[in-house]
Amino acid sequence: MENLKNVAPIEDFNWDAYENGESFSGASREDLEKAYDGTLNKVNDREVVDGTVIAMNKREVVVNIGYKSDGIIPLNEFRYNPELKVGDTVEVYIENQEDKKGQLVLSHRKARATRSWDRVNAALENEEIIKGYIKCRTKGGMIVDVFGIEAFLPGSQIDVKPIRDYDVFVGKTMEFKVVKINQEFKNVVVSHKALIEAELEQQKKEIIGKLEKGQVLEGTVKNITSYGVFIDLGGVDGLIHITDLSWGRVSDPKEVVELDQKLNVVILDFDDEKKRIALGLKQLTPHPWDALSTELKVGDKVNGKVVVMADYGAFIEIAPGVEGLIHVSEMSWSQHLRSAQDFMKVGDTVEAVVLTLDRDERKMSLGIKQLKQDPWENIEEKYPVASKHTAKVRNFTNFGVFVEIEEGVDGLIHISDLSWTKKVKHPSEFTQIGADIEVQVLEIDKENRRLSLGHKQLEENPWDVFETVFTVGSVHEGTIIEMLDKGAVVALPYGVEGFATPKHLVKEDGSQAQLEEKLEFKVIEFNKDAKRIILSHSRIFEDVAKAEERAEKKAAKKTVKKEESAPSIQNQAASTTLGDIDALAALKEQMDSEK
Numbered sequence: 001m002e003n004l005k006n007v008a009p010i011e012d013f014n015w016d017a018y019e020n021g022e023s024f025s026g027a028s029r030e031d032l033e034k035a036y037d038g039t040l041n042k043v044n045d046r047e048v049v050d051g052t053v054i055a056m057n058k059r060e061v062v063v064n065i066g067y068k069s070d071g072i073i074p075l076n077e078f079r080y081n082p083e084l085k086v087g088d089t090v091e092v093y094i095e096n097q098e099d100k101k102g103q104l105v106l107s108h109r110k111a112r113a114t115r116s117w118d119r120v121n122a123a124l125e126n127e128e129i130i131k132g133y134i135k136c137r138t139k140g141g142m143i144v145d146v147f148g149i150e151a152f153l154p155g156s157q158i159d160v161k162p163i164r165d166y167d168v169f170v171g172k173t174m175e176f177k178v179v180k181i182n183q184e185f186k187n188v189v190v191s192h193k194a195l196i197e198a199e200l201e202q203q204k205k206e207i208i209g210k211l212e213k214g215q216v217l218e219g220t221v222k223n224i225t226s227y228g229v230f231i232d233l234g235g236v237d238g239l240i241h242i243t244d245l246s247w248g249r250v251s252d253p254k255e256v257v258e259l260d261q262k263l264n265v266v267i268l269d270f271d272d273e274k275k276r277i278a279l280g281l282k283q284l285t286p287h288p289w290d291a292l293s294t295e296l297k298v299g300d301k302v303n304g305k306v307v308v309m310a311d312y313g314a315f316i317e318i319a320p321g322v323e324g325l326i327h328v329s330e331m332s333w334s335q336h337l338r339s340a341q342d343f344m345k346v347g348d349t350v351e352a353v354v355l356t357l358d359r360d361e362r363k364m365s366l367g368i369k370q371l372k373q374d375p376w377e378n379i380e381e382k383y384p385v386a387s388k389h390t391a392k393v394r395n396f397t398n399f400g401v402f403v404e405i406e407e408g409v410d411g412l413i414h415i416s417d418l419s420w421t422k423k424v425k426h427p428s429e430f431t432q433i434g435a436d437i438e439v440q441v442l443e444i445d446k447e448n449r450r451l452s453l454g455h456k457q458l459e460e461n462p463w464d465v466f467e468t469v470f471t472v473g474s475v476h477e478g479t480i481i482e483m484l485d486k487g488a489v490v491a492l493p494y495g496v497e498g499f500a501t502p503k504h505l506v507k508e509d510g511s512q513a514q515l516e517e518k519l520e521f522k523v524i525e526f527n528k529d530a531k532r533i534i535l536s537h538s539r540i541f542e543d544v545a546k547a548e549e550r551a552e553k554k555a556a557k558k559t560v561k562k563e564e565s566a567p568s569i570q571n572q573a574a575s576t577t578l579g580d581i582d583a584l585a586a587l588k589e590q591m592d593s594e595k
């Protein structure tokens with residue numbers, strides 16, 4: 001107790017503040033806070049700053065940025081840097097100065113992305129050339145790592161030439177220009193082609209400045225399309241149209257050239273700005289027509305290959321670049337309208353005769369029917385009048401049937417010459433297209449190349465016989481096979497048909513005869529030339545009635561005569577009583593003689 005000293009209390013000590021946990025005096029709390037804050041860095045949310053690693057474990061890294069509290073960052077954000085250690089300086093993004101727990105919230109990944117984004121934007125603004133690493137292929141192009149950002153390199157922006165193998169670029173580090181940035185979706189598009197285009201533009205100006213029509217240049221096949229070939233003339237592209245590849249017809253340009261092939265081409269034309277350049281390849285060789293044999297003339301036979309087909313004819317290539325047209329009318333002596341495809345197809349080898357030859361116009365017409373004799377030259381010998389043949393039905397008209405006896409020999413069977421007995425309304429009732437039909441030559445029209453033919457003439461005319469069978473007044477059994485407004489068609493024996501008007505179809509009971517009804521018919525008219533038989537059913541009973549009526553009248557007349565003769569005798573007898581007896585004796589003699 002002796003060692004204890006009496007210490008005087010501080011006169012202005014704030015005991016109330018001390019009880020509340022505030023152990024200071026003099027300077028105000030606000031002043032002290034200001035002094036404390038002055039020792040700390042000024043930081044803002046969503047800002048990137050440098051910090052120092054002060055501690056780390058298997059899961060987290062503690063970073064000090066000179067703020068009143070340290071920030072904790074997950075270790076997996078540093079996976080790209082396995083050598084991270086305490087004391088290293090790292091860039092961090094301030095997400096929140098103070099969360100619910102009063103903790104400073106930092107992100108290293110966002111800091112990298114934010115700084116990379118700033119660098120990429122600066123590169124676009126300044127047209128800066130940057131380096132990038134091509135990571136992999138993707139649809140339509142490649143993925144390039146630029147400052148840690150995945151940028152898209154379209155396939156069309158890799159090079160000025162079309163790329164045929166993208167895989168050779170994977171794993172390469174190349175220079176690029178940033179050409180487009182989508183701020184909303186954070187998409188970056190880069191181009192390597194843009195770097196070399198400026199250099200090529202200068203080359204292109206030099207080449208275009210020297211271009212002249214007819215000039216021959218060396219070029220490289222850059223691209224092959226269905227319509228032509230693009231040639232790289234050293235930074236300038238020209239097109240050889242498919243028709244200018246070869247004097248002959250070309251169905252696919254790949255038949256003539258291949259990719260990356262070097263070849264000489266001639267400039268055919270270009271626009272005022274020389275942006276579209278038309279090139280030719282075939283023009284460097286002589287035209288095949290100029291090399292055509294001078295001995296070839298009309299009437300000569302040639303062999304060729306069918307290269308193009310049309311309905312009206314076929315184009316035959318008799319030498320590369322030399323073609324002739326075989327019109328469909330020169331393919332057959334037949335006059336039927338037919339398509340050229342009926343005779344040949346593309347790829348066929350054919351022999352033909354030269355019909356016309358124009359070397360100036362480079363045109364030639366050919367024919368193949370000329371290889372056969374014209375069947376109409378000796379038509380009278382081969383198909384004389386009355387000769388019989390088998391023909392094929394080709395077409396119908398209302399008035400007859402067109403047939404072909406052989407290719408080029410056509411004929412017409414008039415509808416009236418199809419059958420002796422059947423009344424044919426249309427040829428389709430009698431035969432059909434494509435069917436064979438027997439014919440007899442009736443007449444030759446050589447000028448119009450047409451035969452008049454008959455079919456019924458192959459048989460005897462049955463109407464000669466019918467004339468003796470169906471005599472006027474004869475009665476035959478018939479069946480009504482068709483009812484018309486003007487009457488009925490009646491089928492008679494021997495396959496012949498007759499006709500009865502409505503008044504001749506009235507039956508004995510007054511009713512009208514019906515379709516398919518079988519009745520007795522009387523012939524009331526027979527016309528051999530017109531092949532017409534007019535019939536009547538009602539005439540049968542009408543004639544019977546008339547006959548009976550005539551018989552009755554005849555009998556009645558006889559009765560009247562007898563009645564008239566008897567009274568006269570009586571009268572005479574009566575008068576004899578009064579008259580002369582000699583007169584009575586004379587009358588008696590007369591009656592006896594009549595008896």
